[in-house]
Amino acid sequence: MIGSNVKSQELLPVMHDTSLVNHQIIMDGSFFQHSSSLTNEFSRKFIFGGEIADELSQDTYDRQKKYNRVGAGAKFRISYKSANQIFKSKPNWSWMIDVTNEVHGAADYSGDFFGLAFLGNASFLGESINFSNSSAQYVQYLSFGGGVHDRKTKNFISLNAVLPQNYFSFIANRGNISFSEDGTDIQLDLLSEVMEAVSAPYFKGLGAALNFDFNIPFGNDKSFNGVMKITGRNIGAYQLFDAKLQEFDNNISYSGFQIEDFTNDSEMTSLKDTLGVSESIVSPVRLLPGFIQVGKVASANSTSKLQSIFGVRMYTNFIYRPMVYAGVHYQPFTAFSFGSQLSFGGYGNFRLGLYANYTAKSIMVGFGTEDVLGAFLQNQFGHSGLIRLAWKF
Amino acid sequence: MNIKYILYTLIILSALGCRKDKTTWNSDWVLSLINDSLLIKDYVNDTTLAINSDQTIQIIAERNLVNLDLSSIIEIPDTSVVQTFVIALPSLTVAPGSSFIDEVKEHEFSFEEIVLTTARIKSGKAVISIENPVSSKGVFTISLPGVIKDGVEFSFTDIVPGGTAANPGVGELILDLKGYTIDMTGSTGQLYNLLQSKMKVATDPNGPSVTLTNQDVFKTKVKFEGLRVDYAKGYFGNVVFSDTTIVDVAELSKITGGSINVEDVNLELIIRNGIKARAQGEITLFESINFNNNVVGLTHPYFAQQFHIEPALGAWNTLMPSELSFLFDQSTGNMESFIENIGSKYEIGYAIELNPLGNTSSGNDVLYPQSSLGIDLKANFPLLIGADNLTLRDTFEIDFKNDSKLFRIQSGKLILNTTNTFPYGVKVKLELLDVDKNSLKEITSSGLISPAQTNSTGNGHVPIKEKLEFIIDEEVADLLKDTKSIMVTAVFSSTTYANNKVYANAALKLLLTSHLKLKTEL
Numbered sequence: 001m002i003g004s005n006v007k008s009q010e011l012l013p014v015m016h017d018t019s020l021v022n023h024q025i026i027m028d029g030s031f032f033q034h035s036s037s038l039t040n041e042f043s044r045k046f047i048f049g050g051e052i053a054d055e056l057s058q059d060t061y062d063r064q065k066k067y068n069r070v071g072a073g074a075k076f077r078i079s080y081k082s083a084n085q086i087f088k089s090k091p092n093w094s095w096m097i098d099v100t101n102e103v104h105g106a107a108d109y110s111g112d113f114f115g116l117a118f119l120g121n122a123s124f125l126g127e128s129i130n131f132s133n134s135s136a137q138y139v140q141y142l143s144f145g146g147g148v149h150d151r152k153t154k155n156f157i158s159l160n161a162v163l164p165q166n167y168f169s170f171i172a173n174r175g176n177i178s179f180s181e182d183g184t185d186i187q188l189d190l191l192s193e194v195m196e197a198v199s200a201p202y203f204k205g206l207g208a209a210l211n212f213d214f215n216i217p218f219g220n221d222k223s224f225n226g227v228m229k230i231t232g233r234n235i236g237a238y239q240l241f242d243a244k245l246q247e248f249d250n251n252i253s254y255s256g257f258q259i260e261d262f263t264n265d266s267e268m269t270s271l272k273d274t275l276g277v278s279e280s281i282v283s284p285v286r287l288l289p290g291f292i293q294v295g296k297v298a299s300a301n302s303t304s305k306l307q308s309i310f311g312v313r314m315y316t317n318f319i320y321r322p323m324v325y326a327g328v329h330y331q332p333f334t335a336f337s338f339g340s341q342l343s344f345g346g347y348g349n350f351r352l353g354l355y356a357n358y359t360a361k362s363i364m365v366g367f368g369t370e371d372v373l374g375a376f377l378q379n380q381f382g383h384s385g386l387i388r389l390a391w392k393f
Numbered sequence: 394m395n396i397k398y399i400l401y402t403l404i405i406l407s408a409l410g411c412r413k414d415k416t417t418w419n420s421d422w423v424l425s426l427i428n429d430s431l432l433i434k435d436y437v438n439d440t441t442l443a444i445n446s447d448q449t450i451q452i453i454a455e456r457n458l459v460n461l462d463l464s465s466i467i468e469i470p471d472t473s474v475v476q477t478f479v480i481a482l483p484s485l486t487v488a489p490g491s492s493f494i495d496e497v498k499e500h501e502f503s504f505e506e507i508v509l510t511t512a513r514i515k516s517g518k519a520v521i522s523i524e525n526p527v528s529s530k531g532v533f534t535i536s537l538p539g540v541i542k543d544g545v546e547f548s549f550t551d552i553v554p555g556g557t558a559a560n561p562g563v564g565e566l567i568l569d570l571k572g573y574t575i576d577m578t579g580s581t582g583q584l585y586n587l588l589q590s591k592m593k594v595a596t597d598p599n600g601p602s603v604t605l606t607n608q609d610v611f612k613t614k615v616k617f618e619g620l621r622v623d624y625a626k627g628y629f630g631n632v633v634f635s636d637t638t639i640v641d642v643a644e645l646s647k648i649t650g651g652s653i654n655v656e657d658v659n660l661e662l663i664i665r666n667g668i669k670a671r672a673q674g675e676i677t678l679f680e681s682i683n684f685n686n687n688v689v690g691l692t693h694p695y696f697a698q699q700f701h702i703e704p705a706l707g708a709w710n711t712l713m714p715s716e717l718s719f720l721f722d723q724s725t726g727n728m729e730s731f732i733e734n735i736g737s738k739y740e741i742g743y744a745i746e747l748n749p750l751g752n753t754s755s756g757n758d759v760l761y762p763q764s765s766l767g768i769d770l771k772a773n774f775p776l777l778i779g780a781d782n783l784t785l786r787d788t789f790e791i792d793f794k795n796d797s798k799l800f801r802i803q804s805g806k807l808i809l810n811t812t813n814t815f816p817y818g819v820k821v822k823l824e825l826l827d828v829d830k831n832s833l834k835e836i837t838s839s840g841l842i843s844p845a846q847t848n849s850t851g852n853g854h855v856p857i858k859e860k861l862e863f864i865i866d867e868e869v870a871d872l873l874k875d876t877k878s879i880m881v882t883a884v885f886s887s888t889t890y891a892n893n894k895v896y897a898n899a900a901l902k903l904l905l906t907s908h909l910k911l912k913t914e915l
Contacts, residue, residue: 046915057420119421122420122908123421255425256427259431
């Protein structure tokens with residue numbers, strides 16, 4: 001049997017087996033979008049395009065809470081695991097390489113901030129909009145590297161070089177905007193920063209990350225038993241080279257220009273000057289959007305056709321809440337298995353996942369979703385899709 | 394293995410199938426664009442407007458039309474003063490620290506007609522060059538007797554290295570002469586245009602004895618460059634200033650049509666002489682040229698006649714320019730029609746001659762730092778101006794950047810709220826222009842600003858509030874991306890054409906807000 005089955009974001013579910021594998025080429029592809037307050041009817045306009053009707057903007061705004069989260073990402077990875085022995089004393093250890101292209105974005109925001117962006121200020125005349133502690137970040141990077149893996153226990157550890165290609169972040173530590181009843185007076189109180197990777201090279205920085213799997217059997221035949229899997233992906237950081245940092249710290253009032261501003265020869269004050277923007281070039285270090293997951297996985301060597309799976313997943317960003325999950329794995333035949341899990345947390349709330357695997361002599365194909373309802377219902381809050389192909393030779 | 398290739402092909406096709414349309418949405422924004430007030434009281438000051446006891450406005454404008462550059466009267470040419478010395482003996486040995494030259498010479502500035510006895514330098518410099526032909530160091534002192542600043546005579550000492558007769562040691566220095574007063578009457582105090590220089594040379598007090606021969610030439614050269622004076626006394630010669638000057642009134646250049654009616658005009662044209670010298674002059678031309686290139690020449694009995702202007706009185710801080718004024722009122726000339734021409738250009742021809750009869754002051758012409766010579770205009774009459782379709786047109790460069798993906802105007806309207814206390818009504822029209830100033834679209838308002846009516850007590854106008862709307866439909870919104878400037882046409886008409894008074898409470902408050910539907914595209 002091929003080493004591991006389909007994994008949503010390379011995670012759900014993972015099946016552990018102790019058979020000795022040969023050479024493998026594995027391709028993983030996945031995407032997800034998950035939110036605490038954005039329905040799929042709304043978010044699909046960003047995934048598939050199209051016009052967001054005024055009614056949909058209003059309905060979505062009505063659903064927003066005081067604090068909201070959203071995250072999205074996609075990844076494609078191809079890896080090769082060798083079957084050649086590399087240590088005399090460890091006959092099962094061999095080497096591996098992989099290349100990954102990943103994009104990840106996340107944001108947290110106030111409901112009124114959403115309303116301002118999608119409805120305009122006409123709906124907020126005579127009101128104040130607080131968007132303090134709102135943030136957004138986006139990164140896209142390539143990584144490549146290699147490591148060692150145990151062909152039997154399926155433990156592995158690899159070190160990857162990380163090459164960020166795009167980066168953007170926005171943080172509003174203090175943000176409040178007020179509009180008078182007739183819209184003529186605007187009061188803005190802002191303490192925020194925007195950072196963007198703008199350096200000329202194709203790669204905007206350099207970093208390193210660890211990936212690892214450790215499988216730890218527990219229990220015995222007489223008690224509850226299984227394998228606990230500790231998974232780490234993209235545990236590392238990168239430094240951006242010469243990123244543009246724009247900082248705002250201002251409290252300004254605006255009630256219209258004077259006629260003189262249009263008639264005199266001097267240039268009108270630019271928006272940046274009005275906002276009191278200070279610009280600088282910085283080279284900050286940022287954490288990768290990595291995660292650690294600890295959980296019980298299904299075992300291919302189990303005599304039971306029905307097995308439990310459960311665990312917790314944590315991302316290395318503060319917008320992502322720890323996600324807990326639990327489910328069942330059913331393997332009616334050796335070549336085929338499927339399962340389902342319920343999860344809670346992450347960028348949103350409850351989701352129901354579903355997956356299926358087919359394993360032949362030299363290939364394996366698996367596909368699934370962490371949000372099966374989101375695939376069909378517009379009133380759900382996320383999307384998820386994943387596919388995994390492996391070829392053993 | 395075929396199933397493997399089929400699956401890989403499916404992945405690639407799926408990836409290609411993920412191409413998405415653009416995401417768009419609309420949002421509604423209310424924003425203040427212009428918030429301003431035009432208050433007549435803001436222009437009430439010593440040199441523009443005043444308020445009469447009945448709350449009407451009095452024009453008390455005072456403007457300078459011509460101001461002549463007096464620096465051209467006294468022009469001191471760049472002058473070099475060279476002083477040399479050679480001993481009369483074949484040979485002479487001089488002990489250390491001994492002076493062996495102490496000589497004063499007089500030099501004459503080269504003026505054509507001007508006779509100066511005193512001048513103060515406003516700016517300029519002296520470039521000093523010294524040549525020492527003997528082998529040891531020489532102590533050179535150059536002074537200019539009669540050239541004084543703060544009571545101290547101009548004097549400069551320099552130690553110049555030794556040299557030979559063929560290759561003398563050279564010392565050079567540049568000194569600022571600003572503020573020095575030059576007595577040009579020479580050593581006798583009876584002459585003019587003279588400058589004295591004094592050269593003193595001593596041997597190095599710490600050096601050896603020096604043997605001089607009659608082949609050794611000691612030389613100093615003082616070159617005066619760019620000297621300009623701010624005070625001069627003497628005879629300035631017979632100088633004629635004659636020109637035809639065009640004065641542009643930018644505020645009136647925007648008028649493109651209509652007419653005005655002015656009443657009770659009272660103007661004074663003043664020829665001003667701030668030099669203590671006799672003058673003679675003539676106004677040859679005063680014409681108003683309006684938006685239609687219609688020319689109205691101002692008439693006055695004294696125009697095209699020679700007039701004499703007395704010298705200024707007093708001195709320094711008490712200097713009082715001599716003035717010759719031409720009064721214009723209802724009975725003099727055609728001032729009303731001249732003003733009602735609403736000229737944006739005024740052409741003034743004049744000739745002013747200093748010392749027309751020669752040196753009648755016996756060399757006592759005086760130019761002070763604050764002296765001036767020019768033509769001024771003073772106005773003092775009530776603001777009684779009627780307007781009939783007086784049209785102002787102006788163009789403002791603007792870039793709506795309506796090809797921006799983030800925010801693009803879909804439709805909306807501009808709302809102009811006004812509160813008017815002027816006795817003038819305004820109709821406003823906007824016209825969008827492309828980069829070549831071609832008209833793209835005309836946007837007219839739904840209403841107009843009405844002229845205010847006089848209140849019951851007759852000491853002001855009653856504020857009148859209006860709301861004008863300029864509709865931006867989708868056609869206009871589409872044109873905004875090509876709009877590079879906007880032409881504003883305002884047509885003014887007064888409450889009454891005659892005796893149209895403007896009171897102290899006159900004000901126009903403007904609040905232009907935009908109500909726009911913006912489209913965002915990602």
